[in-house]
Amino acid sequence: MTVRVLLADDQPLVRAGLRMVIEGAAGIEAVGEAGTGAEAVGLAAELRPDVVVMDIRMPGMDGIEATRAITADVPSSRVLVLTTFDEDANVYASLRAGASGFLVKDMALDDILAAVRVVAAGDALIAPSVTRRLIADFAARRPEPAPTTRELPRVTAREREVLTLVAHGLTNAELAARLHISHGTAKAHVASLLTKLDARDRVQLVIAAYEAGLVSP
Numbered sequence: 001m002t003v004r005v006l007l008a009d010d011q012p013l014v015r016a017g018l019r020m021v022i023e024g025a026a027g028i029e030a031v032g033e034a035g036t037g038a039e040a041v042g043l044a045a046e047l048r049p050d051v052v053v054m055d056i057r058m059p060g061m062d063g064i065e066a067t068r069a070i071t072a073d074v075p076s077s078r079v080l081v082l083t084t085f086d087e088d089a090n091v092y093a094s095l096r097a098g099a100s101g102f103l104v105k106d107m108a109l110d111d112i113l114a115a116v117r118v119v120a121a122g123d124a125l126i127a128p129s130v131t132r133r134l135i136a137d138f139a140a141r142r143p144e145p146a147p148t149t150r151e152l153p154r155v156t157a158r159e160r161e162v163l164t165l166v167a168h169g170l171t172n173a174e175l176a177a178r179l180h181i182s183h184g185t186a187k188a189h190v191a192s193l194l195t196k197l198d199a200r201d202r203v204q205l206v207i208a209a210y211e212a213g214l215v216s217p
Helices: 012-023 037-047 063-073 091-096 109-120 128-141 157-167 172-179 183-196 202-211
Strands: 003-008 028-034 051-054 078-083 101-104
Touching (some): 003 037, 003 109, 028 037, 028 109, 037 051, 037 063, 051 063, 051 109, 063 091, 101 109, 157 172, 157 183, 157 202, 172 183, 183 202
Parallel strands (some): 003 051, 051 078
């Protein structure tokens, strides 16, 4: 099945570059381009793409508001945020708005294509460098050093292992390969952790792993 992608970025050169890469990739096609958040919302409703590659800083409606609107109105479309983390303090807001992935623009183009496929398949993905920054930023925001004794009484030994790997930025497919389990089993472990830890998304799982002392900034 071909993954249909909508490109949303206010820079025409960025959109053109991404389109050129996508057109040369197997199983992915660019079905539209938007230069503003409002355009992205409108085209998403019209085209129903599998994935929207979304910049955050755009004129008018920004990528965060556009992400919130798309995930609410077109739930079949997954949003993959592609921006510069060091310059954008809104990474948390974009993930809270429903984005399924967050990447930085200095990643290799092949990695971006792989991320599009991962998100289209239903997985969530956060760039490992961003995951590390999330943990470090979370630690810096705390008024006191983070405790390393959070109890995880309902979490099994295997789930603790999965939680640690999630905190290092591994996708479900990578979890499956690392632990020699099926993709479905990896996905089930992550879903179980979300439920047991009352976590909304993988970012909150990262924070839970940090608080439990499984990882450190």
